[in-house]
Structure formats: structure tokens, C-alpha cells
Amino acid sequence: MKWRKTIGEFIRNGLRRGSYDPRRNPFLVFGFFWGLPIPIYTLYFGFPLAGLPREAALLPQLFAAQPWQIYFLLHPVLFAGIFGILGVFYVTKEEQVAELLQQMRDKVRELNLANRDLKQLDRMKDEFLSNITHELRTPLVTIQGYSEMLGSGRLGQLTDKQRKALDVMQRNQQRLVAMIEQLLAYGRLEEHGGQVFESAFSVRKLMRHLRQNFLPAMEKKGIRFEVIAPAEDLQVLGQEDLIEQVFVNLLGNARKFTDPGGQVLFYVDKSEYPERVALVVKDNGCGIPEDELPFIFERFRQGDGSISRQHGGAGLGLAIVKRILDAHRAPIKVESRPGEGTRIAVTLPLAAERRAGPRR
Ligand SMILES: Nc1ncnc2c1ncn2[C@@H]1O[C@H](COP(=O)(O)OP(=O)(O)OP(=O)(O)O)[C@@H](O)[C@H]1O
Numbered sequence: 200m201k202w203r204k205t206i207g208e209f210i211r212n213g214l215r216r217g218s219y220d221p222r223r224n225p226f227l228v229f230g231f232f233w234g235l236p237i238p239i240y241t242l243y244f245g246f247p248l249a250g251l252p253r254e255a256a257l258l259p260q261l262f263a264a265q266p267w268q269i270y271f272l273l274h275p276v277l278f279a280g281i282f283g284i285l286g287v288f289y290v291t292k293e294e295q296v297a298e299l300l301q302q303m304r305d306k307v308r309e310l311n312l313a314n315r316d317l318k319q320l321d322r323m324k325d326e327f328l329s330n331i332t333h334e335l336r337t338p339l340v341t342i343q344g345y346s347e348m349l350g351s352g353r354l355g356q357l358t359d360k361q362r363k364a365l366d367v368m369q370r371n372q373q374r375l376v377a378m379i380e381q382l383l384a385y386g387r388l389e390e391h392g393g394q395v396f397e398s399a400f401s402v403r404k405l406m407r408h409l410r411q412n413f414l415p416a417m418e419k420k421g422i423r424f425e426v427i428a429p430a431e432d433l434q435v436l437g438q439e440d441l442i443e444q445v446f447v448n449l450l451g452n453a454r455k456f457t458d459p460g461g462q463v464l465f466y467v468d469k470s471e472y473p474e475r476v477a478l479v480v481k482d483n484g485c486g487i488p489e490d491e492l493p494f495i496f497e498r499f500r501q502g503d504g505s506i507s508r509q510h511g512g513a514g515l516g517l518a519i520v521k522r523i524l525d526a527h528r529a530p531i532k533v534e535s536r537p538g539e540g541t542r543i544a545v546t547l548p549l550a551a552e553r554r555a556g557p558r559r
Pocket residue numbers: 381448452453455456482484485486487495500501502503506507511512513514515516517518540541
């Protein structure tokens with residue numbers, strides 16, 4: 200196949216006029232000089248072989264005695280032709296490569312422009328989101344105030360039906376507030392460009408605090424919530440309010456994606472002690488499908504549509520978690536099996552004084 204193609208190209212180039220133009224094709228000239236020694240050489244030996252002295256005037260006699268000399272005489276022209284055709288091969292290939300390179304450069308330029316537009320769009324979206332969330336919060340605060348007044352009976356006694364309706368309203372208000380808070384938190388993180396102020400804080404205190412916050416909600420859903428704080432008072436490094444926000448999100452997810460009767464564990468994994476410890480949130484809820492795992496940290500990304508509809512949320516929680524932990528340079532590891540549950544471990548460095556102190 201390759202042979203046929205090469206021969207085809209050879210013949211095509213042979214038919215091109217450009218192949219024989221010495222001004223445009225230096226290979227032609229090279230071929231000519233390459234072939235030049237051949238007739239000189241054969242003529243030089245031809246005369247004595249024919250028994251003639253070496254004289255130009257005797258050339259017709261020599262050709263009569265040795266007609267093949269004419270064939271050798273044509274060699275410089277023959278070589279010029281063949282080299283010329285091969286040269287055209289070379290030049291065409293070079294032109295093709297140059298053209299491809301140019302096309303590639305054009306594509307790269309196009310991609311760069313598209314990339315810039317995308318980045319700008321992304322920024323615009325973030326700004327829009329941040330503006331709209333601020334605007335959403337203001338009327339919501341008013342609604343909340345009035346619904347609390349209604350609930351407290353200051354605007355008159357409510358019938359049972361009205362109270363039930365108010366409960367539903369308030370529950371949904373809370374969901375709305377939580378979502379808006381998430382959006383605002385994300386916006387704030389973007390604004391700060393990932394700057395954190397680290398200090399040492401107590402793991403036990405953090406876990407106790409989170410236990411108090413989550414226990415009622417877990418129990419209400421019928422989930423066993425077990426917090427196993429470390430025996431000693433470990434101090435880790437980080438910005439405490441942000442790290443707390445990480446676990447609020449992780450525990451919130453564990454609660455959201457675990458059915459009544461399930462359990463959520465919150466404990467410390469000390470396998471990397473005394474340099475680091477991992478705080479682990481483990482549930483036996485619905486788990487995350489394997490093909491979704493790589494994307495759960497992306498903004499607005501939620502497990503399949505039916506799950507997100509069933510559970511609500513904006514799909515921002517884990518994006519915030521990831522941003523906070525990236526700013527801390529703290530690793531997060533997710534292990535999950537659909538139908539069995541999820542284990543998420545966040546590794547934090549232990550504060551220096553604690554590390555230097557005696558081990559227990
Ligand atoms: N513990 C978990 N069990 C099962 N799936 C989970 C768990 N944690 C996260 N996921 C999956 O990862 C997705 C992204 O989580 P993320 O917290 O970012 O969003 P969300 O909880 O749906 O919304 P938001 O946190 O903004 O209210 C979830 O929609 C869910 O599909």
C-alpha cells in the first residue's frame with residue numbers, strides 16, 4: 200500500500216513543472232552536479248578503449264564505436280530530474296507540516312480566547328450569584344420575623360390548621376436560609392482568595408459542639424448519632440470557624456443521605472499520630488455511585504437528579520468544604536459504596552506544642 204502511494208506521488212511530482220525549475224528547486228542543480236562525473240569518467244576511459252586519442256573532435260567517432268556513451272552523457276540530466284522530483288517531495292512535506300502547524304496555532308489561539316471568555320462568564324456568574332443572594336436575604340429576614348410573630352401568638356391565636364401550615368412555612372424558610380447562607384459563605388471564600396488564619400484549637404471542644412448541634416436533628420430523623428471524642432485533649436491547627444463549617448456540611452450530608460434507623464459516627468482516626476489526625480464522618484446511608492465520586496466537590500453538583508429532588512440543597516456544601524480544606528492544605532478522603540454508606544476523613548495537622556509534648 201505504502202509502495203503504491205509512494206510511486207503515485209513520484210509520478211505526480213514528475214508531471215509537475217515546478218520539479219524542473221532550477222530557480223525554485225535547488226535539488227535539481229544538486230542532482231545535475233551529482234551526475235556530472237559519470238560522463239566525464241566514461242569518456243576518459245572510453246577513448247583509450249576505442250583506441251582513439253582524447254580529443255573533442257573525435258567524439259562522433261567515439262559515439263559510433265561506443266553508442267552507450269550517449270546514455271552516460273545524459274546522466275547529469277537524469278540525476279537532475281530524479282533529485283528534482285525527490286526535492287519536490289521534501290518541499291511539499293515541509294509545506295504540509297508548516298500548514299498543519301499554522302492550523303494548530305490558530306486553534307490554540309481560538310481556545311485561549313474561548314477560555315478567557317469562559318473565565319469571564321464564570322466571574323460574572325459568581326458576581327451575579329453573590330448579588331442575588333444578598334438581595335434574597337433581606338426579604339427573607341422580614342418573612343422570618345413575621346412568621347415568628349405569628350407563631351408566638353402576638354398577632355392572635357392560631358387554629359390547629361393554621362399552626363400546621365405555619366410549621367411547614369417555617370421549615371421551608373429554614374431550608375431557604377440554610378441555602379442562602381451556603382451561597383454567601385461560598386461567595387465570601389471566593390472573595391478572600393483562600394486566605395485562612397490558623398491557630399490551635401481543641402478537637403474535643405469542636406466535637407462536643409457539633410454533637411450538641413446535630414443530636415436533636417439526628418434523633419428527630421431516627422438516626423443514631425455517635426460521637427467518639429479522643430481521650431486526650433488534642434489541639435489541631437486551622438481556622439476554627441471554617442473547620443467547623445466543614446463538619447457542619449459533612450454531618451449535614453450524613454444526616455440528609457441516611458435513612459431513619461441508620462447511624463452516623465463521628466470519630467478521630469489517630470493512625471498518623473503524632474503529626475496529624477483525621478476526623479472521620481461515617482454513615483450507613485445511600486452512598487455515592489462510583490461514577491459520581493469524582494464530581495461531588497464541584498459546585499452545584501449533586502448525586503443523580505432524583506436524589507437531589509428528594510433531599511434538596513444547592514450542591515454547594517462539598518464545594519465549600521473543598522475550598523476551605525484546600526486553603527488549609529488539608530487532605531480529604533472519600534470512600535463510599537452505594538447502598539452501604541460513606542466515610543469521609545479530613546486530615547488536620549496537630550499543633551506544634553502538642554506534638555513536642557509527651558505522648559500518651
Ligand atoms: N454522606 C453522603 N452520602 C451519600 N451521598 C453524599 C454524601 N455526601 C455527599 N453526597 C453526594 O454528593 C453530592 C454533593 O454534596 P453537597 O454537600 O455538595 O451538596 P448537597 O448536600 O446536595 O447540597 P447542599 O450541601 O448545598 O445543601 C450530594 O448531592 C450527594 O449526591
